[in-house]
Amino acid sequence: MPVEPLKNQNTPKLFAHVNRDIWIIIPAYNEENIIGDVLKDLFSRGLKLVVIDDGSTDRTYEIAQAILKDNPGRGYLYKHPINRGLGATLKTGIEACLAKGADIMVTFDADGQHNPDDILPVCQPIIDGQADVVIGVRDFNDMPRVKRVSNQLMNIITGIFYGAHVKDSQSGLRAFNRKAALALDVVSREYGISSEIIREIKHKELKMEEVPIETIYTEYALAKGTNLKVGIKILVKMIRDILR
Amino acid sequence: MMLMLYQYIGIVIGIIGIIYTFIRFRDSKMSPGMLILWSIIWIVLIVLSIFPETTGYFANLTGIGRGLDVILILGLIGCYYLIFRIYNMIENIEEEITLLVREIALEKANSRKNENTLPEEDE
Numbered sequence: 001m002p003v004e005p006l007k008n009q010n011t012p013k014l015f016a017h018v019n020r021d022i023w024i025i026i027p028a029y030n031e032e033n034i035i036g037d038v039l040k041d042l043f044s045r046g047l048k049l050v051v052i053d054d055g056s057t058d059r060t061y062e063i064a065q066a067i068l069k070d071n072p073g074r075g076y077l078y079k080h081p082i083n084r085g086l087g088a089t090l091k092t093g094i095e096a097c098l099a100k101g102a103d104i105m106v107t108f109d110a111d112g113q114h115n116p117d118d119i120l121p122v123c124q125p126i127i128d129g130q131a132d133v134v135i136g137v138r139d140f141n142d143m144p145r146v147k148r149v150s151n152q153l154m155n156i157i158t159g160i161f162y163g164a165h166v167k168d169s170q171s172g173l174r175a176f177n178r179k180a181a182l183a184l185d186v187v188s189r190e191y192g193i194s195s196e197i198i199r200e201i202k203h204k205e206l207k208m209e210e211v212p213i214e215t216i217y218t219e220y221a222l223a224k225g226t227n228l229k230v231g232i233k234i235l236v237k238m239i240r241d242i243l244r
Numbered sequence: 245m246m247l248m249l250y251q252y253i254g255i256v257i258g259i260i261g262i263i264y265t266f267i268r269f270r271d272s273k274m275s276p277g278m279l280i281l282w283s284i285i286w287i288v289l290i291v292l293s294i295f296p297e298t299t300g301y302f303a304n305l306t307g308i309g310r311g312l313d314v315i316l317i318l319g320l321i322g323c324y325y326l327i328f329r330i331y332n333m334i335e336n337i338e339e340e341i342t343l344l345v346r347e348i349a350l351e352k353a354n355s356r357k358n359e360n361t362l363p364e365e366d367e
Contacts, residue, residue, distance in 0.1 A: 084345050
């Protein structure tokens with residue numbers, strides 16, 4: 001099935017022809033500047049959203065709440081009373097989706113770095129039954145130098161520690177089918193979750209596909225996500241997990 | 245037998261340590277295992293303060309030159325061990341907090357009357 005239908009249109013029910021229950025998981029921490037636009041865009045495509053506010057100290061929760069109110073029955077909002085990190089937030093999101101009977105779950109960053117047009121291509125291998133998990137692969141050439149180096153480093157580290165070699169281990173846009181979501185056994189609370197998911201794909205022998213996606217690097221998104229400091233933290237964590 | 249000042253200090257610290265350990269245990273803030281471990285540590289400190297020569301025996305045993313060095317090295321290793329334990333303890337607590345936070349987030353959403361409407365303001 002071609003991916004084309006998604007392009008060049010903004011009509012609601014864009015996903016109506018996809019006869020699967022797709023849910024978008026949006027982990028959000030202090031994203032008041034952009035989360036509104038991201039959520040509106042996703043709703044306009046007829047998608048169902050699970051938003052998890054990870055203890056934001058700004059107006060992220062209120063903004064998400066207002067937008068979800070305008071789209072009754074299509075979005076659910078959860079709030080961590082205190083900030084617990086990306087890993088914990090994704091786990092909450094996946095658990096919530098599973099409880100709602102979701103068929104396909106897509107993790108989607110709230111900072112606006114993903115293009116919603118990429119959601120369907122990322123789901124396609126699952127819809128076609130070719131994969132349990134799909135990782136959206138960013139083009140490293142598009143990245144600013146620091147990002148590129150730290151992402152490459154994380155790929156190498158993930159390869160060394162978990163024996164899993166993937167093109168983009170730290171990508172925030174991924175899709176899981178129900179089987180994969182149930183199989184994931186991850187403990188990482190922070191950004192280490194991304195590498196851990198890769199490990200689980202390998203250990204649980206889930207079928208994985210890698211699909212190229214676009215990355216929108218705004219000034220805003222640049223200040224967030226995996227940087228060198230976070231990378232070092234993840235490395236320390238991995239060493240510890242092995243020693244334990 | 246004439247005691248040096250450091251020996252008095254060692255004995256006093258050991259006794260204070262034991263008292264503190266027992267109080268912690270009495271108040272149920274310490275497990276029996278830790279009570280025994282800490283009691284041994286403090287008693288060893290007192291014994292070594294009174295009979296510093298005994299360290300010489302350990303020094304010969306381990307091949308480390310002087311008795312005091314043995315104590316210092318053991319002390320350092322002991323410290324690292326405790327830091328490691330504390331680190332793991334904090335890690336476990338963090339994990340438990342995360343578990344709670346996630347449960348609360350999911351529970352709160354579940355307890356809302358109408359699933360399709362959004363929650364009233366919490367504050």
